[in-house]
Amino acid sequence: MADVAKRAGVSTMTVSRALRDGASIAAETRDRIKLAIEDLGYVLDQSAGSLSSKRTGFVAVLIPSINNSNFADTSRGLTDALEGSGLQLLLGYTDYSTEKEEELIGSMLRRRPEAIVVTGGSHTPRARRLLEKSGIPVIETWDLPSQPICHVVGFSNAAACFALVHHLHGQGYRRIAFIGGTSNQDTRGADRRAGYENAIAALGLTESRVMSFGTPPISGKQGGEAIVKLLEQWPACDAAVCVSDLSAFGALMECQRRGWAVPRKIAIAGFGDFEISSQCHPRITTVGVNCYAIGNRAGKLLLRAIEGEHRGEPIPAETIITDYAVITRETT
Amino acid sequence: MADVAKRAGVSTMTVSRALRDGASIAAETRDRIKLAIEDLGYVLDQSAGSLSSKRTGFVAVLIPSINNSNFADTSRGLTDALEGSGLQLLLGYTDYSTEKEEELIGSMLRRRPEAIVVTGGSHTPRARRLLEKSGIPVIETWDLPSQPICHVVGFSNAAACFALVHHLHGQGYRRIAFIGGTSNQDTRGADRRAGYENAIAALGLTESRVMSFGTPPISGKQGGEAIVKLLEQWPACDAAVCVSDLSAFGALMECQRRGWAVPRKIAIAGFGDFEISSQCHPRITTVGVNCYAIGNRAGKLLLRAIEGEHRGEPIPAETIITDYAVITRETT
């Protein structure tokens, strides 16, 4: 920057001002500096700037997996909300593990993000402590934690799954099963299962049929294997609720492969409204959960929170509940 | 850090050493410092550290889209390769636009990454200049540029698509069409189309049938619409090569919806071997391109390059060609 300043015949402070907007600087000087920058191929060092200004321009975002169209949509919503704000996403993948999340939170905080967005409301005690003491706005998403750390943007996975089972009951299905992963690490999956169990009880259905198969997130392939095992164990079963659309899709395709009519022999429902569910044949009944909106509203909330923090007037903790809807299609 | 130092009765330098491994420090002192850190809830400020050590620990990665399982696999490969190295990905999405790429390269370089990975070999002139002058290892992936900037990890999209068409010809198909997006911004898509055209010419087939539909990346829905238009325009067409598995899947599902037998009425092939292609019914013939390996090998290359850079012995530009293979399944 000193080189640029010398070449433009100004001080470094003026160069610094030329690179930001909102600073008072003569148009002519700015042009001269821009020229010098172009000539020298200078690129601002933002880490140095952050150190001085105490604004890193980072937002830390932790999602369970990159390879999941739901979370991809959420981070797209976030990216879009932050467009033009000068804020940059620092993305991390937890692989559905709270231990990995804890580790990632640590390494993220070392970068001094201005806010942090996490997926879900269950964390290791240490992770929770780190978040609480971080001094930056924290947003928990994709869930409605009973004891939120700060802000929340999400919905109740249990209620959404309850609604889905209720809907299937309304369609006349009575022997409804649930297909999900084997672990409780995927808390959203566990919540959905809880919603299923609640619905079975509330509807007065006698038997709950839970087929746990594979480590979450369960794949399409595992969904296919699960439905075969399900029908072996409970041949009379007339509907299967899958923990995600991906497993529902796998189950559906396996049925087609075996010549099992869907929904005549067995109905299949998913969760998440992945793109694939509206495109495959037959189209899959699912719960649409507005992933993009979760990210986008979290992004907008976070912008307000950061601005508040910066002006010394922190905004109070907010809980934004996003909507979901059962989408009836051809598999039920 | 000064607080921690005071509490542990040492200097800040010793605290700094306690936080890195490889530094000479007494185990007892380290424990005392760790304790003080835990008590005070201190979190190292890495930006300040980077400024001093000139090592930011960032690796910039630009991919066209987050919502594409191919690129998701590539970044997973990268993440895995970098595991434990202390390097952190700085991910950016170009939306298949070179303008956006240029802008992103600028904002990434301001963070002083230690290496940068870009997708494809075509960039705006300014973007190219920025990369060349960046002074860090640059890796172009997913392509074999004729004039690489530095390192390359990829394959020839044209050759891979050529091989696919050749394979279809071997299966007996003669009136082969290509379904892709309308723009040339997606250079990998354009390369695949070129490979198709070359193959048609090389095989002595008389007519090339290119159905361009929608802005890349074309969706499953667009794939479905495209195959309908394709068969309207060229009813005798007996096989369709789609620019990606997603569009192939959409086309396949649309055929099923209309009761068109695949592959009897028309064969369908994709590109990329997305998970979906091996799970749907019938399974889709495609070209497997080893996305994970592209990311993983790029990651390992980059580690060597950074280390070389750091030791003052930059490694020479490398070109790693990853393999691909036509995977014959049930749609052809």
Place this chain on the structure above:
DNA sequence: CTCTGATATGTTAGCGATAACATATTGCAA
């Protein structure tokens, strides 16, 4: 008992930018 080299710790001086304040310059109302 001294000397040497290894190990452990401290001191000083930045890294490259910006905040905060100081100073020049300008325009325009009185």
Place this chain on the structure above:
DNA sequence: TTGCAATATGTTATCGCTAACATATCAGAG
């Protein structure tokens, strides 16, 4: 013409950490 606010630029002192060098301590060889 004078004075004062608004605008444009410069100066100085950090931001929080680590490199590089300096110093202290100690074990073991001679």
